Amino acid sequence: MAPPFHEHIRTRTAVRAAHFVVPAAAVLVLLAGLGGLIAPRVAVAVGVGMSALWAAAMLGLPAVTHHDGRGPVPAGVHDRRAVGLLTAAALSAGVWAVLPLVAPSTSLPVTAVLALAGVLGVAGAMVLPGGAATWPVRFRRVFDGVGLGISLGFAAWLVRPVSAAEMVALPPTLVGATAVSIMIVVLLGVRPHDGPAARCGWGVVVTLAALTVATNLVVLGHAGAALVTLGVPAVVGLAVTAAGGAHRTVGQARPSAEPPGETPGAIPSAPWRDVRATEPNPAGYPLLTIPAGLGLLAAVYHWIVVGSFDTTAVALGFAMVGTLVMRELLAVSDIRRYAGRLRTNEAHFRSLVAGATDLTLVLDERLTIDWQSPASARLFGLADAQVLGRNFRDLLHPDDAANAQAVIEAVLSGDHADGPPALINARIRDGNGVWRDTESTVSDQRGVPEVAALVVHVRDVGERRQLERALHMLHCTDQLTGLANHRALMRDLLAYRRRAGQQGSLLVIGLHGLADINKAHGRDVGDTVLIEVGSRIRSLLGAEDVPARLGGDEFAVLTADGAVLAYALATRLVTLLMEPYHLPGVIVELHTSVGLAELSGGSDSDEVMRHADLARSRARQLGRDRVEWYDTDVEIKLHRRMDLEHQLLNAADNRELDLVFQPVVNLRDKTPVGIEALVRWRHPTLGTILPGEMLPIARAVGIAGELDEWVLDAACRRLADWSTGDDGFWLSVNVAPRELLATGFPDRVAAVLARHGLAPERLVVEVAEPWVAEDVPAVVAALAALRKLGIRAALDDFGAGQASLSHLRRLPVDMLKLDRTLMNAPTEPIVGPAVVEVVVSLGRRLGLEIVAKGLETEEEIDRARAAGCLYGQGFALARPAPAERIEAYLDTHRSERSH
Structure with a gap:
């Protein structure tokens, strides 16, 4: 059962209160030590030890689940490795704080515990979410940290050589400095830098740095106010670590529906993860450059001032040089691996581009072609010499170049920045000089440093356009006669009325006797007669006239001629269609009725068609092979005829x-x-x-x-x-x-x-x-x-x-x-x-x-x-x-x- 909302609020309030109460109490204890109310070693043991135990407890708290009205939302998920290692590091800090009180004159246990805390802190930082994701990266960062610590130690040693009495502090210094350096290098790679994981790691860095200096004081026998003072940053570091870890108990985003841990070998999700860690560029960490330079300058200064190097300096120098060499060898290995990966990706890219069905062109801002994909020769037969260095407009058909230029200028001006890629429909001349129908998308990649150009993807759409034209023919053409069908005629009729200012005429032709031909000789003979009728009609028309078959035994002619010339044309059509049809093995005859209507006589195309059809019906009523001109009397007579036909049945x-x-x-x-x-x-x-x-x-x-x-x-x-x-x-x-x-x-x-x-x-x-x-x-x-x-x-x-x-x-x-x-x-x-x-x-x-x-x-x-x-x-x-x-x-x- 989900906990009530007030319990969740109570939990968050208690956690936030703990963030202030325990560190504040620890600081008060340390202040009491500075004031002489408590012995310094006791103040450090109590203050730092209490903070270490509190930090370990906070890191080990289970994630809190709250409800947002849609169901349970886990506030965070444990990263068991990171949490466990950082908890152990915090406990090691607490052990270190107690050791000076238990064994005040022994330096080895303190150094050993410091080393243990450093190792645990480095290991925890290595597996922090958003940090080093692979073992090669972690190994390289260890070398970076070791090199950073040795270089700085070498420079410090040459600038200020320590006395024999101070040599006892050298081991804890090297151990602590190395651990801190490694953690700094690791934390610089954590993304985001201000996330909970980074804050948790930086808290460990502060704690280890304070413990390193405090260890030097303990080893050298200085356990007074300075030791108590160093306890304050140690407490602060532990508080920051605990705060970063406790952040996972505060409202996080709802997790994905995929249950964690289902992918074999996957690293558990961390509560503070905001982005996925990616492997950095192998050449992107010049962390040793400045420290190595400082060491070199210190060596030159020491040579000039002292004139010789002691054994420790030589050992540190060789260690620094060896670390640098190993780091460079790792870098070379990484670069080779990276270069191999690039070559593999390039090969994959070339194979994809070469086998693509699109031609890819790269243009500069002047539209000059700088590169074309290898698919150009296969798809369009264009060699590089024919394309590279030429303007993109030179490849286009002159009738399409203006439209393409307008689209490209819109792309260059940023009009298509937020929308889909711009589309260009143009014809391109291929290697054989044939114009090919193409469809191109233009993408502005000038803002991408690796490209910094316009990218044009060209696709041959000739087959698609041919299919579209074929479908258009099927949609607008009578399949038997090859004439326009009713749909195409109405479209052309509308275009005639708009273009010619309603000048022109429409003839509707009805055939009589076709049904008898089909019954007597079969439908094949009837279809042959229809084909011949279409051919005869077409033979009398001009280039601007539109012949059409309306269906069955009805045809039509759309002409730009006026009514008088159209009537003469209809008369010639009647005469021509009356002539016998000489077919193989048979001679047949047809009769016609033709109706004529002027385009200006109707308010729209449908009404013009209705007028012509009424005139044809009237011609059929009056006899065969007649031409009737539509007027209002025709419609009146036709309606009278229709009424009489209906009423005569009951007369x-x-x-x-x-x-x-x-x-x-x-x-x-x-x-x-x-x-x-x-x-x-x-x-x-x-x-x-x-x-x-x-x-x-x-x-x-x-x-x-x-x-x-x-x-x-x-x-x-x-x-x-x-x-x-x-x-x-x-x-x-x-x-x-x-x-x-x-x-x-x-x-x-x-x-x-x-x-x-x-x-x-x-x-x-x-x-x-x-x-x-x-x-x-x-x-x-x-x-x-x-x-x-x-x-x-x-x-x-x-x-x-x-x-x-x-x-x-x-x-x-x-x-x-x-x-x-x-x-x-x-x-x-x-x-x-x-x-x-x-x-x-x-x-x-x-x-x-x-x-x-x-x-x-x-x-x-x-x-x-x-x-x-x-x-x-x-x-x-x-x-x-x-x-x-x-x-x-x-x-x-x-x-x-x-x-």
């Missing part, structure tokens, strides 16, 4: 369909011989809609067959209701080609006639001549099936299609209804009447009844009668009328005939 159920009848009369006596049923749609809001508008809608929505059946049934019912008194009076109805060719159509017609009790010969089925040309054999078979049932057939609108005369011999028809264009030809040119006469003459030879349609004037009636037409139909003879009026009309003519 029959809503009783909105109606029939009107137009008589067919004999041109000689103008009596009615038959009647044609015409459908009308009585729309509740739009009024009467004529067949010219309604029948294309019925074919578009797929109800033309149902509409024809309704007309047939309603017309036959009316004919059965009329009592004409003439079984030869016939009824004609119009039938759509798809309904005529439907399976079972003759049987359905026969069933209607039987239901209303009408003879088959009284029904005439009319088929428009322009539709016959699409599939003549199928129409021949369907009409032949009707003729077997006794139902007559009529070829309507004869003369409006192509090669009309060639159909007459093949089609099993009984009646020929001439198109009104033949009857409306002017009389003065011989061509018009001659054609009518030829047609009528041919029809008579084939045994056909001839009906002249569209007669609107008496002149046209006379012309038809003169040409030999037996029957006529038109406004000049009788207008279409409802069933009730037609019934009255028939009654009137029947009455006239009876009179």
Whole structure:
């Protein structure tokens, strides 16, 4: 269970109080000795001994754990080696303080204890956290300390030779001075210098220095006030040592989550460690230079003054020289090892750079290339002679140099100091003279003394750019035709509107017949046709025009031309796309509908596309191979068409369909011989809609067959209701080609006639001549099936299609209804009447009844009668009328005939 917070505060308060109480008591004891209240040796023994025991106890205290609200935080972790050695050194200082009181006339035990304290202090300093981390470093620092002590001792000996009586103090002096020197050298390498570990070590130095001088006093027999006075620095040194060690019980940083001691062979973490000790530069300790120089100066002075050296001086001199030599040998060994490590690192660096996928360049502030990595020849084929000494801009493409210069100047001005490295996208000419797409990062290393330059890492991104372009092509190109797709067209449309000031036009092209080609010949043939369509469209466009495939059978063209030129272009496209497509083993044809919209007519690109598509839809409604120009009327008509398509589906159920009848009369006596049923749609809001508008809608929505059946049934019912008194009076109805060719159509017609009790010969089925040309054999078979049932057939609108005369011999028809264009030809040119006469003459030879349609004037009636037409139909003879009026009309003519 975690201790409460007040206990932690109590522990910290007790520790801080101990820092002041025990050293203060020790100093008071020493002051009492100076005042003569206590014997000097007793004061030293009590004061220093008490401080030594207190310091040992403080160093041996366990680490204190406190809580910061997130969990237990250990205040420190024991470094067992350092703590143990320093504790033993403190206890040795206490033993030294008691020895003069126990054995006042013996110098050997005091010197021995001093030596023991020095050895323990040096050993503890060696393993202090932040100090010497390896044994070679520790060994070198021992030599540095020994050399420092011997050099200073040699200089002191030559300057002031000691007497024979003072020779007894030489051993403790050398021992203490050497230990202090070694510790000073070691502590100079501790990082940080003001950390707890350094303070602990410096406390030991102060204590050993005081004990060394005090040992000299004891050995020489001086145990008075001077000895007591030296006890004060000894107590201070022990207090500092204890304070440095006790620092680990005060709030430290939270340790890492990794448990200590899990790494095999690792040195335990010290409570005072702030940074990890690193091995210093082997040439970075000139500690022997100044002491050796002082020794040399002292030797010169002694030679000049005395003229000779005694044995001790010679021994000290040889020891100093030997230490210096050994230190230099160690330094040479370290330098060689360091140089070997540098060579290894350099080899590793060169191998890494040579095998890198980036080219590294080093530039000075004038952007002159001072160095390039060995990878340059492998990656870019650039030799050093081609690059070194040249300006970096000379390698770049002229179009990219300005941007690169701006980026580098920003780097030189420090704009990228705190951010990521600056990036340059530029093309670089390689050794073969080819421009390569590259991406370079520029790093300012002018503040690094080892570099002091700009470092540029160049990477070849050609494959990536090529992949990006390929992905862009896939993203913006139709894969079948190679034209732009819908996404690319909308992007270019937006660019056109911005660049050309909304000048230009958009054409949307719809193909008709592609689905039939796919069904008849397969999708491969259909894809080949689409490819050819794309090629034909591209062949008519200029360099600034954009052809596109919107998907399926829809294409588009974006042009900068105005509406008039764009209309002319659309007309040429219609003409070109109508031409047959000669494919291997097959010839196919397509038809088109083209919608045109001006870019300025829409508020945005989507609206322009919508306008063009509406115009294309309108062109499709009006027929094939047409070009429609968008305006507001087009949209109104298109919406009307869409509404009618939806409403016509329910027109029959809503009783909105109606029939009107137009008589067919004999041109000689103008009596009615038959009647044609015409459908009308009585729309509740739009009024009467004529067949010219309604029948294309019925074919578009797929109800033309149902509409024809309704007309047939309603017309036959009316004919059965009329009592004409003439079984030869016939009824004609119009039938759509798809309904005529439907399976079972003759049987359905026969069933209607039987239901209303009408003879088959009284029904005439009319088929428009322009539709016959699409599939003549199928129409021949369907009409032949009707003729077997006794139902007559009529070829309507004869003369409006192509090669009309060639159909007459093949089609099993009984009646020929001439198109009104033949009857409306002017009389003065011989061509018009001659054609009518030829047609009528041919029809008579084939045994056909001839009906002249569209007669609107008496002149046209006379012309038809003169040409030999037996029957006529038109406004000049009788207008279409409802069933009730037609019934009255028939009654009137029947009455006239009876009179």
